Every structure is written in C-alpha cells, then in structure tokens.
Amino acid sequence: MADLKNIDEHFVQTVWNEQRFFDFDLKSTDGRSIQVLKPGFWNSDEGPDFVHAELLIDGNLYAGDVEIHINSSGWYNHKHHLDPRYNRVILHVIYLNDDINLRTRLQNGKRIPTLEILNRLDAPIGDLFDERKASQETSTNECRVTGKTLKIERVQSVFEDLGQERLHEKADVLRNQIVGVDFEQLLYQGIMEALGYTKNSKSFRELAQRVPLSEIRGESDESIQAILFGVAGLLPSQSQQETEWDEEDKRFIERLESIWESTEQHKNPTCMAAEQWYFAKMRPANYPSRRIPAIAQIISRCQDTLMMAFLPLIEGAATANQRDLASIRRRLQERLTPAPSGYWENRSHFGKGIPQRGAALIGAARAADIIVNKLLPITLLWAEQSQSPKLTEAVQRLYNSYPKLQENRITQQIEAQIFSQEQPIKLISPSAKKQQGAMYLNNNFCSSQLCDLCPIIEGGGIIKD
Structure with missing residues (x-):
C-alpha cells in the first residue's frame, strides 16, 4: 500500500x-x-x-x-x-x-x-x-483552439448546434424529474432554483420541495412570504441574534410572525437551518430575503395556474414576426420582475436597508435567465407530452430569437479560449442560444478534457497550420 x-x-x-x-x-x-x-x-x-x-x-x-x-x-x-x-x-x-x-x-x-x-x-x-x-x-491547460485562426461561419454553426443540444439536454433532465410531480411544481422549483444563483440555488430548490406550490397557491402575498420565510428558517424569531428594530420593522415582522404561527407548516415544522443560506459576498439586492417576496408576488398574482401565466404568451410566438417576438419576450419578463412595494421597497433583509431604493426584486437580466434556462425547456417538455407542434415551434422561435444573456464565469472562459482581438466573439453575433452552446461545450467537453472530440475542431472551425 x-x-x-x-x-x-x-x-x-x-x-x-x-x-x-x-x-x-x-x-x-x-x-x-x-x-x-x-x-x-x-x-x-x-x-x-x-x-x-x-x-x-x-x-x-x-x-x-x-x-x-x-x-x-x-x-x-x-x-x-x-x-x-x-x-x-x-x-x-x-x-x-x-x-x-x-x-x-x-x-x-x-x-x-x-x-x-x-x-x-x-x-x-x-x-x-x-x-x-x-x-x-x-499540460499547459491551453485549449487547442486558442490562438488558432477561426472559420467564423463554422464556429457560429457549431455554437448554434450545441445550443440546440443544451435545450434538449435540459428537457431530458426535466423528463426524469416530472415523475411524481406536475408541471406546476416543476416550474415553481425551476424558478426558485434560478432565484438562488449559484450559492443559494440548492437551498431554494429544497425550500420549494418542503413547501410545494399546492400548499401556497391561492394564499395572499404576505401569507406566502410568512410560510416561505418560516420554513426557510429565516424569520427573526428563529434567530438567536438580538436586533434593534425600528417601528416599520416591528409592524411588518409582527404581522409575518403572527401569520406564520397560524399556519399548518408552523404546527408541523420541517424547517431548514438559517446556516443553509448564503448572504456573505452577495449584493444586497440578491439576498434570499428579497427573492422570497419576489416569488410570493409571482404566485399570488397567478389567478389560474403558474404555467398558464406564461403558456398563452409563448404559444403566440409560433406565428409572430420579429417585432412581436420582442414584445412577447418583454411581457414574459414583466411577469417575472415584480416591483417592490411596502416593506421590501427599501429593505434587503429584516431591519437592513438597501442602497438603491425601489430596486427590482428580480432584475430583467435574471428574469431572462429564468426564461431561457427554466421556462422554455419546461414548456418544450409540456409541448412534447401534449403533442402540440405549434407550441414546440413557438418555444424554438423564442429560443432562437433571444438576445445575449448576462455573462457568467463559463461563458467568459469559453470566450477567452476561443476568440481573440483579431477575431472577437462579436463576429458570431452572440445570442442566448450561442451562450447555451458555450455552456454545453464546457460541460460536456472542456471540463472533462475531451479535447480529441472538440466540436469546434471536429466541425472544421479552425484553419489548420
């Protein structure tokens, strides 16, 4: 040994x-x-x-x-x-x-x-x-494409193809998750997970599983907040820290605590630990304590079902022109960007202010991420199971038309690997679909060092020396 x-x-x-x-x-x-x-x-x-x-x-x-x-x-x-x-x-x-x-x-x-x-x-x-x-x-840790002269049209085609693969990969993952849950719960879990970014995504997903959508549908905004904060273990009464509250804090917290104490979830607690939530090194606008009021608003405003808040709009994309597609994207994002009101208009957490008063509970960039990464793959699976070619076409047209999303570590890394000053990434007209292709390339090839199978090289995307 x-x-x-x-x-x-x-x-x-x-x-x-x-x-x-x-x-x-x-x-x-x-x-x-x-x-x-x-x-x-x-x-x-x-x-x-x-x-x-x-x-x-x-x-x-x-x-x-x-x-x-x-x-x-x-x-x-x-x-x-x-x-x-x-x-x-x-x-x-x-x-x-x-x-x-x-x-x-x-x-x-x-x-x-x-x-x-x-x-x-x-x-x-x-x-x-x-x-x-x-x-x-x-090993030089250097990508085999780095520094090579690119065939831009081929590279663009490769990222398009990989972006399509990623959409279907996401739908395949969801197909395995749909066993035992309905589409409503699947979308709710997806939105919750996306609200957590990297650090809190798992905690938000766990919260969505502990508090299924069926338990809070039809409840008021504040009731949903009270239940989610309580099960998350984030209510002030669940903390052992002594805090000085102002009058507005006291009124709002007492109201939430009172609602929480009257709920079934409080009587049969299966609460998470506050330590499961990350606040350090995060922008206050992205704290979990602002995401919970956001999802509470989204759910309380759904008169019918969560899916039906989005499906009719998406279906309209099947025959929409470019201007109408832009309008559909904007209206979808509006459903995911509730404006703060009342207590959360100027709070990042209980008793803590926020630098920018009135900042959105969910920003437009995060809403776009949710649509591309969660809503469209779930809707594609819905279209498949309901055998709706029209809805499938609508999802595809929206996905193809979606502009570039916010950058993340992986998309920045792929850009640095593949492109250069002489051949910048703008030459391939970046879009959400191509960014998804970059994610697929990294996750399925680069991170596993499957360089011999690189789609860019195999797809004739470089001019060989």
Whole structure:
C-alpha cells in the first residue's frame, strides 16, 4: 500500500473525476451496491467536492453531491456532520477506511454510504501517480483552439448546434424529474432554483420541495412570504441574534410572525437551518430575503395556474414576426420582475436597508435567465407530452430569437479560449442560444478534457497550420 503521506485529497478527487477504479460489483463499506451513472461536476466553490452526481444505490436512483476524503475520518475531522450544506451528499468516497463508522452521518441525522477505493484502482497507485505527474508537467491547460485562426461561419454553426443540444439536454433532465410531480411544481422549483444563483440555488430548490406550490397557491402575498420565510428558517424569531428594530420593522415582522404561527407548516415544522443560506459576498439586492417576496408576488398574482401565466404568451410566438417576438419576450419578463412595494421597497433583509431604493426584486437580466434556462425547456417538455407542434415551434422561435444573456464565469472562459482581438466573439453575433452552446461545450467537453472530440475542431472551425 502506498504511503498515505504521498496521497493528497486532490489525487483522490482526480481518481473519482476520471473514474480510475473498477466499477464492477462496487460495494459500500456497509455492503450496499453502488453504480455510478454520473460522477458529478467538480466543484471549485465552497461545499461538497462534486455536485449533480447520479448514482444507483441498491438499485435506487439518487441525485445529489459527492464528498471526497483520503480517510473516512476526514468527514468528522472537517465537521461536515455539523454543516447543513453537506445534507445533499449521497456518497462519501474515501481512499482508506480508517474509521469504525460504516456509514457517514449528515447534519440532518441521515446516514449515507461510504465507498472505499483503495483496492479498486484500475492501475497500480505508483502508475497513477506517474500519470498525474506527467500530466502536470506536460499540460499547459491551453485549449487547442486558442490562438488558432477561426472559420467564423463554422464556429457560429457549431455554437448554434450545441445550443440546440443544451435545450434538449435540459428537457431530458426535466423528463426524469416530472415523475411524481406536475408541471406546476416543476416550474415553481425551476424558478426558485434560478432565484438562488449559484450559492443559494440548492437551498431554494429544497425550500420549494418542503413547501410545494399546492400548499401556497391561492394564499395572499404576505401569507406566502410568512410560510416561505418560516420554513426557510429565516424569520427573526428563529434567530438567536438580538436586533434593534425600528417601528416599520416591528409592524411588518409582527404581522409575518403572527401569520406564520397560524399556519399548518408552523404546527408541523420541517424547517431548514438559517446556516443553509448564503448572504456573505452577495449584493444586497440578491439576498434570499428579497427573492422570497419576489416569488410570493409571482404566485399570488397567478389567478389560474403558474404555467398558464406564461403558456398563452409563448404559444403566440409560433406565428409572430420579429417585432412581436420582442414584445412577447418583454411581457414574459414583466411577469417575472415584480416591483417592490411596502416593506421590501427599501429593505434587503429584516431591519437592513438597501442602497438603491425601489430596486427590482428580480432584475430583467435574471428574469431572462429564468426564461431561457427554466421556462422554455419546461414548456418544450409540456409541448412534447401534449403533442402540440405549434407550441414546440413557438418555444424554438423564442429560443432562437433571444438576445445575449448576462455573462457568467463559463461563458467568459469559453470566450477567452476561443476568440481573440483579431477575431472577437462579436463576429458570431452572440445570442442566448450561442451562450447555451458555450455552456454545453464546457460541460460536456472542456471540463472533462475531451479535447480529441472538440466540436469546434471536429466541425472544421479552425484553419489548420
């Protein structure tokens, strides 16, 4: 056995990421069968090492996170058992089991299986070390397209095609999620997840699952706020901090607390921990405490159903001209950008002001992201299941017409890799669809270093030397 002093956590993470172990008849330390469907995405932010993994555990499908350590005791040494951010971990992967605990305990009391890979590696560990060292020495981390002369029309076509793939990929993911929930809940969960950005998306999704749409539909704006804040664990009464309130704070908080105490959810609490929510290093306008009033307004204004607040508008895109498409996009975004009123007009959190009075609870840029990333894929699945070619065409025309969204880390990274001063990205007329293509390129090729299969190179997008 290799000296553990030579093994670092990054090495074990690499083994998991590249699946460098024999996966036949995998068993956890407590004897449960493990089958890896998707190892997940390597997470460079706070929280578990891999996110969005999919596993079969004793034949049952689990989706969640994976945490990696050298030893099984690392879980407790790092105090993950006290951290609610690790409650979505479905598998603890270790190199060596040095602990008598056969199953890893989460903060919420649940236990998850542990997988030891010591005797499952697909090559001698010395060879794996040598491979890693050679890779580190020879790798320049440089994209093979970087610095090459591009065939702009081909590159544009590749991003269009990949953008189309991403739309259908999203619909495929939703198709698996629709089992056990209806389209109303699916859209509600999607909007909630998008409101959380990267740091709070999982917490908002959990909140949507703890408080299904069916439990709050038809309630008033403030009732929905009270229930969501209460179940989220974010009401002032749920905090142990002493705070000085002004009169407006007191009146509003007392009203919300009173509503909360009268709800079924308060009588049968399944509340989240306040520690599950991120506020640090966030713009006050994006705090979870402003997103909750936003979704409360959206839901309370839906007279019929959440889907029907959007479907008739989307369907009109099937035969719309360019000017009408722009009008439809604007009206869809208006339904997702409620104006603040009352208490939240000048608050970012309970008792905390906001720099820009009257700032939207959801900005236009975030609303556009929700439409492209959540609403359109869900509507495409709806069209498929209702066998509506007209609605399918409408979704496609809206998707094709959507202007460029706000940049994110991945789109900026792809732009830096592919384009240059001599051939800037503007030459391909950036759009939301092409940005989605960039996301697909990164997630399915670049992040896995599948350079030999690069669609830009394979698609004839560069002029070879």
